[in-house]
Amino acid sequence: MLHSLLQWWVSVYANSALTRTVVVFCHVGGLLLGGGAAIVADRATLRAFPRGEDERARHLRALAGTHKLVVGALAVIIASGLLQFFSDTATFLHTWIFWTKMGLLLALLVNGGLLTRFETQAAARAPHAQREWRRLRAVSILSLCLWLAITLAGAGLISM
Amino acid sequence: MTSRRDFLQTGGCFALALAAALGLSAGLEGLPIRLTEGSGDGELRTYPIPPADGVHVDWKAQVMLARYQGTVYAFSLACPHQQAVVQWLPNDHRFQCTKHHSRYTPTGVYMSGRATRNLDRYALQRNGAQLVVNLDHWFRSDQEPAAWAAAAVKL
Numbered sequence: 001m002l003h004s005l006l007q008w009w010v011s012v013y014a015n016s017a018l019t020r021t022v023v024v025f026c027h028v029g030g031l032l033l034g035g036g037a038a039i040v041a042d043r044a045t046l047r048a049f050p051r052g053e054d055e056r057a058r059h060l061r062a063l064a065g066t067h068k069l070v071v072g073a074l075a076v077i078i079a080s081g082l083l084q085f086f087s088d089t090a091t092f093l094h095t096w097i098f099w100t101k102m103g104l105l106l107a108l109l110v111n112g113g114l115l116t117r118f119e120t121q122a123a124a125r126a127p128h129a130q131r132e133w134r135r136l137r138a139v140s141i142l143s144l145c146l147w148l149a150i151t152l153a154g155a156g157l158i159s160m
Numbered sequence: 161m162t163s164r165r166d167f168l169q170t171g172g173c174f175a176l177a178l179a180a181a182l183g184l185s186a187g188l189e190g191l192p193i194r195l196t197e198g199s200g201d202g203e204l205r206t207y208p209i210p211p212a213d214g215v216h217v218d219w220k221a222q223v224m225l226a227r228y229q230g231t232v233y234a235f236s237l238a239c240p241h242q243q244a245v246v247q248w249l250p251n252d253h254r255f256q257c258t259k260h261h262s263r264y265t266p267t268g269v270y271m272s273g274r275a276t277r278n279l280d281r282y283a284l285q286r287n288g289a290q291l292v293v294n295l296d297h298w299f300r301s302d303q304e305p306a307a308w309a310a311a312a313v314k315l
Binding site: 007008010011014015017088090091094158160 | 195217219244245247249250251252256258259261
């Protein structure tokens with residue numbers, strides 16, 4: 001049953017340019033929207049870090065609004081990524097770039113969890129949250145690097 | 161703030177999906193595409209003769225062994241167009257490039273797409289119940305059409 005479904009999807013994906021276009025658009029569009037929003041938010045965190053308490057509080061409020069967009073985009077990225085994976089399972093499973101990308105994605109999800117945790121702590125401990133802000137700065141830098149690294153790994157997969 | 165919960169839900173879904181994908185990979189043997197690994201050193205790789213029609217892929221050597229209507233062929237895994245991976249489509253009974261979707265018959269003959277020639281065939285010969293593929297000798301259909309046509313083992 002599962003094999004039949006998989007073979008059906010392999011055939012549909014291989015034979016329908018429209019299906020491939022929609023799936024790839026969801027993947028790249030999600031990356032553009034989610035990654036773009038995350039990078040803007042990360043840069044804003046780095047800008048708010050050396051500033052006063054008012055600016056930091058304003059940034060934390062804005063940051064909370066960004067998460068839903070990033071999480072939603074990540075869900076679309078993962079779903080469309082799985083559809084691409086199932087279209088050619090054998091190839092992806094034997095490619096180290098694929099596993100690197102999955103590792104980076106996992107790191108991004110863990111980093112996102114840490115980011116929201118530090119953000120909550122920073123808001124709760126204001127105006128004495130210097131340590132939390134240092135952590136926020138660190139995970140924001142890591143987030144920037146991870147989004148770019150995932151894009152690089154994706155480009156590598158396309159070039160296979 | 162529910163973002164952490166959202167995050168955990170997304171992460172959980174990702175983990176489940178990955179687990180499902182890994183579970184499927186363990187069942188790949190049930191597909192007409194089978195993974196294989198040739199034995200032997202250097203450029204000569206030895207494979208058992210495929211018992212039935214289907215495609216056997218040796219990822220390490222980048223070779224596809226295809227048995228079709230009583231004849232076995234050894235194809236390069238790379239599409240002649242831009243060297244992307246070629247995929248066997250069991251439901252459609254043909255090969256297709258994963259990058260620009262050039263199509264080939266089970267015997268490696270070009271059907272459509274951006275490629276301009278057939279799949280490259282490796283030289284192979286039968287040795288008892290084994291097939292010996294010479295990875296050092298492959299044939300392009302546009303440069304050596306006779307050798308390309310002869311690169312097959314009838315069973």
